[in-house]
Amino acid sequence: MHPRSSLFAALVVSTLIASGGKAEAAAAVLSTTGEAPGTASAGDAGTVYALSNDPAGNAVVTFARAPDGTLSPAGSFSTGGTGTGAALGSQGALTFSRDGRWALAVNAGSDDVSIFAVSDSGSLRLVDRAPSGGDVPISVTVVNDLVFVVNAGVPNSVTGLRIGQDGDLQPIPSSTRPLSAADSAPAEIAFDPGGDFLVVTEKNTNRLSVYAVGEGGNLDGPRVVESSGQTPFGFAFTRRGLLVVSEAGGSTVSSYRLSDDVLDVVTASAPNFQIAACWIAITADGRFAYSANTGADDISAFAIAPDGTLALLDASGVAASAGDAPADLAMSRGSGYLYVRNGRDGSISGYGVQSDGALEQVELVSGLPAGSAGLAAR
Numbered sequence: 001m002h003p004r005s006s007l008f009a010a011l012v013v014s015t016l017i018a019s020g021g022k023a024e025a026a027a028a029v030l031s032t033t034g035e036a037p038g039t040a041s042a043g044d045a046g047t048v049y050a051l052s053n054d055p056a057g058n059a060v061v062t063f064a065r066a067p068d069g070t071l072s073p074a075g076s077f078s079t080g081g082t083g084t085g086a087a088l089g090s091q092g093a094l095t096f097s098r099d100g101r102w103a104l105a106v107n108a109g110s111d112d113v114s115i116f117a118v119s120d121s122g123s124l125r126l127v128d129r130a131p132s133g134g135d136v137p138i139s140v141t142v143v144n145d146l147v148f149v150v151n152a153g154v155p156n157s158v159t160g161l162r163i164g165q166d167g168d169l170q171p172i173p174s175s176t177r178p179l180s181a182a183d184s185a186p187a188e189i190a191f192d193p194g195g196d197f198l199v200v201t202e203k204n205t206n207r208l209s210v211y212a213v214g215e216g217g218n219l220d221g222p223r224v225v226e227s228s229g230q231t232p233f234g235f236a237f238t239r240r241g242l243l244v245v246s247e248a249g250g251s252t253v254s255s256y257r258l259s260d261d262v263l264d265v266v267t268a269s270a271p272n273f274q275i276a277a278c279w280i281a282i283t284a285d286g287r288f289a290y291s292a293n294t295g296a297d298d299i300s301a302f303a304i305a306p307d308g309t310l311a312l313l314d315a316s317g318v319a320a321s322a323g324d325a326p327a328d329l330a331m332s333r334g335s336g337y338l339y340v341r342n343g344r345d346g347s348i349s350g351y352g353v354q355s356d357g358a359l360e361q362v363e364l365v366s367g368l369p370a371g372s373a374g375l376a377a378r
Contacts, residue, residue, distance in 0.1 A: 046332055047074065047122030048339055048348065051094050051105055051374040053083030058107050060094065060116070060124055061368060065377070069337045069350050069362040077124040079114035081107025084136070085371040087343055089203070090152070091188040091234035091279050091328060092139035093374030100378065102127075102167065104147060106137040108373075113140055113149055113161065115169055122378060130169035133159025133176050139188045143195035146217050148175075150189035150200055155182040158189060158200060160217045172217040180207050180224045187233045192258055193241050199258075201232040201245060208232060208245070210261045223261040228254040229269035234279040234329075238286035242266070242308045246277040246291045253277060253291055253300075255308050266308040272300035272317035281329035281338060288357035290319065292326040292340050299326065299340060301357050313357050320359040323347045328375035341368065341375045348375075 046065040052058055058079040063071040094105045096118070103116040103124055112131050116124035135153025142148075147161040147169065160175030179186060184202035191198055191213075198211040198219065206229075209222035230249025237243055243256040243263065252269035275295030282289045282304070289302045289310065301319035302310040313319060323342025326349070330339045338351045338359060350363030 044333070046378045048330065049094055049103070049376045050328075050341055050348070050368055050372050051079075051083065052076065052369050053085065053088065053093075053108065053371050053373040054369060055082050055085040055109050058083040058105070058109065060103070060105055061372070062122065062124070063348065063365065064122075065332065065337070069352055071348060071350060071363055071365045073367055077116065078126065079105050079107055080126055080129045081112050081114055082109035083371065083373070084108045087327070087371060088138045088152075088373040089185075089187065090138035090373070092141060092190060093328075094376045095140055095142060096376060096378065097142045102142065102163065103376070104140045104142055105374070106132070106140050106149065108136050108138055108152075111135050111137060111151075111153075113137060113147065113169065115163065115167055117167055127167035128169045130161055130171065133157065133171065138186065141190045141198070143191045146195070146213070148189055148191075148198055150179075150186045152186055156184050156186055158198065158211065158219070160219070162217060175217055175219060177211060177219045177221065180209050180222060181205050188235055190235065190237065192243075193237055193239055197258060197261060199235065199243065201227075201235055203231050203233060203248070206230055206232065206249075208263060210258070210263060212261050221261060225263045228265050233277070236280045236282040236289070238282055238304065239284075240286060242286065242304065244280055244282060244289045244302075244304070244310070246280045248276045248278045248294075251275055251277040251293060251295075253280070253289065253302060253310060255304070255310050257308060267310040270302065270310045270312070272312060274298060274300060274317050279327060279329045281331050283331060283335040283353065283357075285335065288313075288353070290329060290338060290359075292322065292329050294325050294327060294343070297322050297324060297326060299351075299359065301359065303357060320351055320361060322349050323364065328373070330375040330377040332377045337362070337377070339363075339375060339377055341372065343372075346370060346372065
Protein backbone atom coordinates (compact mmCIF):
# COMPACT_ATOMS: atom_id res chain seq x y z
CA MET A 1 0.00 0.00 0.00
CA HIS A 2 1.30 3.46 -0.89
CA PRO A 3 2.44 5.39 2.25
CA ARG A 4 0.29 8.39 1.44
CA SER A 5 -2.75 6.17 0.92
CA SER A 6 -2.08 4.35 4.19
CA LEU A 7 -1.77 7.63 6.07
CA PHE A 8 -4.97 9.08 4.65
CA ALA A 9 -6.86 5.83 5.12
CA ALA A 10 -5.90 5.97 8.79
CA LEU A 11 -7.12 9.57 8.93
CA VAL A 12 -10.45 8.61 7.37
CA VAL A 13 -10.91 5.66 9.71
CA SER A 14 -10.11 7.75 12.76
CA THR A 15 -12.55 10.41 11.58
CA LEU A 16 -15.26 7.79 11.14
CA ILE A 17 -14.60 6.22 14.54
CA ALA A 18 -14.81 9.61 16.10
CA SER A 19 -18.08 10.21 14.28
CA GLY A 20 -19.21 7.37 15.89
CA GLY A 21 -34.90 -10.49 -12.71
CA LYS A 22 -33.19 -8.13 -14.41
CA ALA A 23 -36.28 -6.77 -16.18
CA GLU A 24 -36.94 -4.55 -13.18
CA ALA A 25 -33.49 -3.01 -13.34
CA ALA A 26 -34.24 -0.51 -16.09
CA ALA A 27 -37.18 0.93 -14.19
CA ALA A 28 -35.88 0.59 -10.63
CA VAL A 29 -34.21 3.13 -8.41
CA LEU A 30 -31.03 1.42 -7.26
CA SER A 31 -30.67 0.48 -3.65
CA THR A 32 -27.18 1.94 -3.72
CA THR A 33 -28.69 5.40 -3.82
CA GLY A 34 -30.26 4.66 -0.44
CA GLU A 35 -33.85 4.88 -1.59
CA ALA A 36 -36.68 2.48 -2.13
CA PRO A 37 -38.14 2.66 -5.66
CA GLY A 38 -41.12 4.82 -6.37
CA THR A 39 -42.45 7.74 -8.36
CA ALA A 40 -43.18 10.03 -5.45
CA SER A 41 -42.40 13.70 -5.90
CA ALA A 42 -40.93 16.07 -3.37
CA GLY A 43 -44.46 16.87 -2.22
CA ASP A 44 -45.14 13.34 -0.95
CA ALA A 45 -44.46 12.05 2.56
CA GLY A 46 -42.13 9.17 3.37
CA THR A 47 -39.68 7.76 5.90
CA VAL A 48 -35.95 8.02 6.63
CA TYR A 49 -34.14 5.10 8.29
CA ALA A 50 -30.81 4.64 10.11
CA LEU A 51 -29.17 1.85 12.12
CA SER A 52 -28.51 2.39 15.82
CA ASN A 53 -25.56 -0.07 15.60
CA ASP A 54 -25.98 -0.55 19.36
CA PRO A 55 -23.91 -3.40 20.89
CA ALA A 56 -26.71 -3.95 23.42
CA GLY A 57 -29.28 -4.46 20.67
CA ASN A 58 -29.24 -3.14 17.11
CA ALA A 59 -32.32 -1.37 15.75
CA VAL A 60 -33.55 0.55 12.73
CA VAL A 61 -34.39 4.08 13.88
CA THR A 62 -37.07 5.77 11.79
CA PHE A 63 -38.09 9.36 11.08
CA ALA A 64 -41.32 10.37 9.38
CA ARG A 65 -40.69 12.64 6.41
CA ALA A 66 -43.27 15.38 5.87
CA PRO A 67 -44.09 16.61 2.34
CA ASP A 68 -41.82 19.63 2.95
CA GLY A 69 -38.87 17.33 3.74
CA THR A 70 -38.79 17.90 7.49
CA LEU A 71 -38.36 14.90 9.79
CA SER A 72 -39.87 13.80 13.10
CA PRO A 73 -38.99 10.73 15.22
CA ALA A 74 -41.20 7.74 14.37
CA GLY A 75 -39.88 4.93 16.56
CA SER A 76 -37.44 2.08 16.12
CA PHE A 77 -37.51 -1.59 15.12
CA SER A 78 -35.19 -4.19 16.64
CA THR A 79 -33.06 -6.17 14.20
CA GLY A 80 -32.72 -9.02 16.68
CA GLY A 81 -28.94 -8.73 16.41
CA THR A 82 -26.24 -6.47 17.79
CA GLY A 83 -24.06 -3.67 16.48
CA THR A 84 -20.53 -2.62 17.35
CA GLY A 85 -21.16 0.80 18.87
CA ALA A 86 -18.53 2.32 16.57
CA ALA A 87 -18.74 3.71 13.03
CA LEU A 88 -18.61 0.96 10.40
CA GLY A 89 -16.73 2.94 7.75
CA SER A 90 -19.06 1.63 5.06
CA GLN A 91 -21.88 2.50 2.69
CA GLY A 92 -24.94 0.27 2.39
CA ALA A 93 -25.35 -0.99 5.98
CA LEU A 94 -29.09 -0.59 5.46
CA THR A 95 -30.87 -0.99 2.12
CA PHE A 96 -34.19 -1.73 0.41
CA SER A 97 -35.10 -4.28 -2.22
CA ARG A 98 -35.89 -2.63 -5.52
CA ASP A 99 -39.60 -3.36 -5.26
CA GLY A 100 -39.65 -1.76 -1.80
CA ARG A 101 -41.01 -4.92 -0.19
CA TRP A 102 -37.98 -5.76 1.95
CA ALA A 103 -35.43 -3.86 4.04
CA LEU A 104 -32.11 -5.47 4.94
CA ALA A 105 -29.75 -4.44 7.73
CA VAL A 106 -26.34 -5.67 8.85
CA ASN A 107 -25.63 -6.62 12.45
CA ALA A 108 -21.89 -6.06 12.65
CA GLY A 109 -21.69 -7.17 16.28
CA SER A 110 -23.52 -10.49 15.93
CA ASP A 111 -22.23 -11.31 12.41
CA ASP A 112 -25.61 -11.65 10.75
CA VAL A 113 -28.16 -9.91 8.51
CA SER A 114 -31.78 -9.02 9.32
CA ILE A 115 -34.65 -8.76 6.85
CA PHE A 116 -37.81 -6.74 7.45
CA ALA A 117 -41.12 -6.59 5.62
CA VAL A 118 -41.90 -2.96 4.73
CA SER A 119 -45.49 -1.74 5.06
CA ASP A 120 -47.10 0.89 2.85
CA SER A 121 -46.76 3.34 5.74
CA GLY A 122 -43.02 2.69 5.99
CA SER A 123 -43.11 0.71 9.25
CA LEU A 124 -41.02 -2.46 9.52
CA ARG A 125 -41.68 -6.01 10.68
CA LEU A 126 -38.72 -8.28 11.44
CA VAL A 127 -39.05 -11.47 9.39
CA ASP A 128 -35.75 -13.32 9.73
CA ARG A 129 -32.08 -13.11 10.66
CA ALA A 130 -29.29 -15.20 9.14
CA PRO A 131 -25.49 -15.51 9.49
CA SER A 132 -23.48 -13.29 7.16
CA GLY A 133 -20.98 -16.04 6.36
CA GLY A 134 -18.10 -14.13 7.96
CA ASP A 135 -17.19 -11.64 10.66
CA VAL A 136 -18.33 -8.00 10.95
CA PRO A 137 -20.78 -7.56 8.06
CA ILE A 138 -20.81 -3.90 7.07
CA SER A 139 -22.68 -3.58 3.75
CA VAL A 140 -25.52 -5.48 2.09
CA THR A 141 -27.12 -5.41 -1.36
CA VAL A 142 -30.14 -7.10 -2.92
CA VAL A 143 -31.62 -7.73 -6.36
CA ASN A 144 -34.72 -9.88 -6.86
CA ASP A 145 -34.28 -12.72 -4.33
CA LEU A 146 -30.48 -12.54 -4.14
CA VAL A 147 -28.77 -10.88 -1.17
CA PHE A 148 -25.01 -10.42 -0.84
CA VAL A 149 -23.09 -9.09 2.14
CA VAL A 150 -19.47 -8.07 2.56
CA ASN A 151 -17.70 -8.97 5.79
CA ALA A 152 -14.96 -6.65 7.08
CA GLY A 153 -13.49 -9.11 9.58
CA VAL A 154 -10.16 -10.63 8.58
CA PRO A 155 -10.13 -12.49 6.29
CA ASN A 156 -12.58 -10.33 4.32
CA SER A 157 -15.26 -12.10 2.32
CA VAL A 158 -18.53 -11.79 0.41
CA THR A 159 -21.39 -14.25 0.95
CA GLY A 160 -24.76 -14.82 -0.70
CA LEU A 161 -28.23 -15.43 0.74
CA ARG A 162 -31.57 -16.04 -0.95
CA ILE A 163 -34.90 -14.53 0.09
CA GLY A 164 -37.61 -17.16 0.41
CA GLN A 165 -41.22 -16.59 -0.53
CA ASP A 166 -42.09 -15.55 3.03
CA GLY A 167 -38.95 -13.47 3.53
CA ASP A 168 -36.77 -16.09 5.19
CA LEU A 169 -33.04 -15.81 4.45
CA GLN A 170 -31.36 -18.97 3.16
CA PRO A 171 -27.56 -19.21 2.74
CA ILE A 172 -26.46 -19.97 -0.83
CA PRO A 173 -24.07 -22.95 -0.72
CA SER A 174 -20.51 -22.28 -1.91
CA SER A 175 -21.24 -18.58 -2.49
CA THR A 176 -18.53 -17.22 -0.16
CA ARG A 177 -15.61 -15.61 -1.97
CA PRO A 178 -12.52 -13.72 -0.79
CA LEU A 179 -11.71 -10.15 -1.70
CA SER A 180 -8.44 -9.21 -3.38
CA ALA A 181 -6.58 -9.42 -0.04
CA ALA A 182 -7.30 -10.80 3.40
CA ASP A 183 -7.31 -7.34 5.00
CA SER A 184 -8.54 -5.07 2.22
CA ALA A 185 -10.86 -2.94 4.44
CA PRO A 186 -13.98 -3.17 2.26
CA ALA A 187 -16.37 -0.23 2.25
CA GLU A 188 -19.38 -1.23 0.12
CA ILE A 189 -20.91 -4.06 -1.90
CA ALA A 190 -23.58 -3.49 -4.53
CA PHE A 191 -25.13 -5.05 -7.62
CA ASP A 192 -24.91 -3.39 -11.01
CA PRO A 193 -28.31 -2.36 -12.52
CA GLY A 194 -28.82 -5.68 -14.30
CA GLY A 195 -27.91 -7.83 -11.33
CA ASP A 196 -25.18 -9.54 -13.36
CA PHE A 197 -22.21 -8.26 -11.36
CA LEU A 198 -21.22 -7.30 -7.83
CA VAL A 199 -18.71 -4.55 -7.05
CA VAL A 200 -16.81 -4.11 -3.77
CA THR A 201 -14.61 -1.13 -2.91
CA GLU A 202 -11.44 -1.82 -0.90
CA LYS A 203 -9.95 1.03 1.11
CA ASN A 204 -6.63 -0.55 2.11
CA THR A 205 -5.66 -1.92 -1.31
CA ASN A 206 -6.93 0.96 -3.50
CA ARG A 207 -8.82 -1.61 -5.57
CA LEU A 208 -12.30 -2.55 -6.71
CA SER A 209 -13.24 -6.23 -6.81
CA VAL A 210 -15.80 -7.30 -9.42
CA TYR A 211 -17.69 -10.62 -9.36
CA ALA A 212 -19.84 -12.16 -12.08
CA VAL A 213 -23.11 -13.48 -10.63
CA GLY A 214 -24.27 -16.88 -11.88
CA GLU A 215 -27.89 -17.97 -12.23
CA GLY A 216 -27.82 -19.80 -8.90
CA GLY A 217 -26.17 -16.92 -7.08
CA ASN A 218 -22.69 -18.42 -7.26
CA LEU A 219 -19.88 -15.98 -7.94
CA ASP A 220 -16.99 -15.96 -10.38
CA GLY A 221 -14.10 -13.75 -9.35
CA PRO A 222 -12.99 -11.42 -8.16
CA ARG A 223 -11.59 -9.59 -11.13
CA VAL A 224 -9.41 -6.98 -9.45
CA VAL A 225 -9.39 -3.43 -10.82
CA GLU A 226 -6.99 -0.73 -9.64
CA SER A 227 -8.88 2.29 -8.37
CA SER A 228 -8.45 5.56 -10.21
CA GLY A 229 -7.79 7.29 -6.89
CA GLN A 230 -6.73 6.53 -3.35
CA THR A 231 -9.01 4.93 -0.77
CA PRO A 232 -12.10 4.09 -2.86
CA PHE A 233 -15.07 4.20 -0.52
CA GLY A 234 -18.78 4.68 -1.30
CA PHE A 235 -20.32 4.29 -4.73
CA ALA A 236 -23.59 4.19 -6.64
CA PHE A 237 -24.74 3.19 -10.11
CA THR A 238 -26.96 5.21 -12.40
CA ARG A 239 -29.82 3.33 -14.06
CA ARG A 240 -27.75 3.16 -17.24
CA GLY A 241 -24.88 1.46 -15.46
CA LEU A 242 -22.42 4.28 -14.85
CA LEU A 243 -20.49 3.64 -11.62
CA VAL A 244 -19.59 6.70 -9.54
CA VAL A 245 -17.05 6.14 -6.74
CA SER A 246 -15.82 8.43 -3.97
CA GLU A 247 -12.09 8.36 -3.14
CA ALA A 248 -11.41 9.49 0.41
CA GLY A 249 -7.63 9.63 0.04
CA GLY A 250 -7.60 12.64 -2.25
CA SER A 251 -11.23 13.72 -1.79
CA THR A 252 -11.95 12.91 -5.42
CA VAL A 253 -14.75 11.22 -7.35
CA SER A 254 -14.37 8.92 -10.37
CA SER A 255 -16.79 7.39 -12.86
CA TYR A 256 -16.51 4.04 -14.66
CA ARG A 257 -18.28 1.99 -17.31
CA LEU A 258 -18.78 -1.69 -16.47
CA SER A 259 -18.39 -4.00 -19.48
CA ASP A 260 -18.63 -7.67 -18.61
CA ASP A 261 -16.47 -7.72 -15.46
CA VAL A 262 -14.11 -4.94 -16.62
CA LEU A 263 -14.29 -1.37 -15.32
CA ASP A 264 -13.20 1.35 -17.75
CA VAL A 265 -12.49 4.80 -16.33
CA VAL A 266 -14.60 7.64 -17.74
CA THR A 267 -13.66 10.43 -15.32
CA ALA A 268 -10.44 9.90 -13.41
CA SER A 269 -10.44 11.26 -9.85
CA ALA A 270 -12.17 14.60 -10.24
CA PRO A 271 -11.22 16.69 -7.17
CA ASN A 272 -13.86 18.38 -5.05
CA PHE A 273 -11.27 20.44 -3.09
CA GLN A 274 -12.64 19.23 0.25
CA ILE A 275 -11.50 16.58 2.77
CA ALA A 276 -12.39 12.88 2.75
CA ALA A 277 -15.10 12.36 0.14
CA CYS A 278 -16.49 9.11 1.52
CA TRP A 279 -20.16 8.59 0.61
CA ILE A 280 -22.03 8.88 -2.70
CA ALA A 281 -25.69 9.30 -3.73
CA ILE A 282 -27.11 9.76 -7.23
CA THR A 283 -30.46 11.22 -8.27
CA ALA A 284 -32.93 8.77 -9.80
CA ASP A 285 -32.59 10.40 -13.23
CA GLY A 286 -28.81 9.96 -13.14
CA ARG A 287 -28.08 13.65 -13.70
CA PHE A 288 -26.41 14.52 -10.38
CA ALA A 289 -24.09 12.83 -7.89
CA TYR A 290 -23.34 14.00 -4.35
CA SER A 291 -20.41 13.22 -2.08
CA ALA A 292 -20.42 13.58 1.71
CA ASN A 293 -17.07 15.03 2.74
CA THR A 294 -16.48 13.76 6.26
CA GLY A 295 -13.41 15.84 7.01
CA ALA A 296 -14.84 19.11 5.68
CA ASP A 297 -18.39 18.95 7.09
CA ASP A 298 -19.98 19.61 3.74
CA ILE A 299 -21.43 18.07 0.56
CA SER A 300 -20.20 18.36 -3.02
CA ALA A 301 -22.39 18.09 -6.12
CA PHE A 302 -21.37 16.81 -9.55
CA ALA A 303 -23.25 17.01 -12.83
CA ILE A 304 -23.19 13.73 -14.76
CA ALA A 305 -23.00 14.28 -18.51
CA PRO A 306 -24.64 11.83 -20.95
CA ASP A 307 -21.20 10.39 -21.72
CA GLY A 308 -20.61 9.71 -18.01
CA THR A 309 -18.13 12.48 -17.32
CA LEU A 310 -18.35 14.39 -14.04
CA ALA A 311 -18.16 18.13 -13.42
CA LEU A 312 -18.50 20.07 -10.17
CA LEU A 313 -21.65 22.19 -9.98
CA ASP A 314 -19.82 24.77 -7.87
CA ALA A 315 -16.18 25.52 -8.52
CA SER A 316 -15.50 25.65 -4.78
CA GLY A 317 -16.71 22.08 -4.39
CA VAL A 318 -19.24 23.05 -1.70
CA ALA A 319 -22.87 22.49 -2.59
CA ALA A 320 -24.10 22.68 1.01
CA SER A 321 -22.82 22.76 4.56
CA ALA A 322 -23.58 19.70 6.71
CA GLY A 323 -23.39 18.78 10.37
CA ASP A 324 -20.40 17.37 12.21
CA ALA A 325 -18.66 14.61 10.19
CA PRO A 326 -21.26 13.94 7.45
CA ALA A 327 -21.42 10.29 6.50
CA ASP A 328 -24.13 8.16 4.84
CA LEU A 329 -26.28 9.81 2.17
CA ALA A 330 -29.80 8.84 1.07
CA MET A 331 -32.18 10.14 -1.62
CA SER A 332 -35.93 10.13 -1.06
CA ARG A 333 -38.28 8.57 -3.61
CA GLY A 334 -38.20 10.63 -6.76
CA SER A 335 -35.02 12.33 -5.48
CA GLY A 336 -36.88 15.33 -4.14
CA TYR A 337 -34.78 15.32 -0.98
CA LEU A 338 -31.24 14.36 -0.01
CA TYR A 339 -30.42 13.37 3.57
CA VAL A 340 -27.07 12.94 5.30
CA ARG A 341 -26.32 11.29 8.62
CA ASN A 342 -23.86 13.43 10.56
CA GLY A 343 -21.73 10.92 12.39
CA ARG A 344 -20.25 12.88 15.23
CA ASP A 345 -23.34 14.72 16.52
CA GLY A 346 -26.08 12.13 15.82
CA SER A 347 -28.07 14.42 13.55
CA ILE A 348 -29.55 14.18 10.07
CA SER A 349 -29.40 17.10 7.65
CA GLY A 350 -31.99 17.33 4.87
CA TYR A 351 -31.91 19.23 1.60
CA GLY A 352 -34.37 19.93 -1.17
CA VAL A 353 -32.84 18.91 -4.50
CA GLN A 354 -33.43 21.63 -7.06
CA SER A 355 -33.91 21.05 -10.80
CA ASP A 356 -30.36 22.24 -11.47
CA GLY A 357 -28.90 19.93 -8.80
CA ALA A 358 -28.44 22.67 -6.21
CA LEU A 359 -29.25 21.85 -2.57
CA GLU A 360 -31.47 23.90 -0.29
CA GLN A 361 -31.36 22.93 3.39
CA VAL A 362 -34.74 22.12 4.89
CA GLU A 363 -33.88 20.08 7.98
CA LEU A 364 -31.50 19.37 10.82
CA VAL A 365 -32.88 16.83 13.29
CA SER A 366 -31.02 15.12 16.12
CA GLY A 367 -31.69 11.91 17.99
CA LEU A 368 -29.41 9.22 16.55
CA PRO A 369 -27.23 7.37 19.06
CA ALA A 370 -23.44 7.54 19.04
CA GLY A 371 -21.97 4.96 16.67
CA SER A 372 -25.03 4.83 14.41
CA ALA A 373 -24.53 3.65 10.85
CA GLY A 374 -26.26 3.50 7.49
CA LEU A 375 -29.04 5.63 6.04
CA ALA A 376 -31.94 4.90 3.70
CA ALA A 377 -35.03 6.82 2.64
CA ARG A 378 -38.35 6.43 0.86
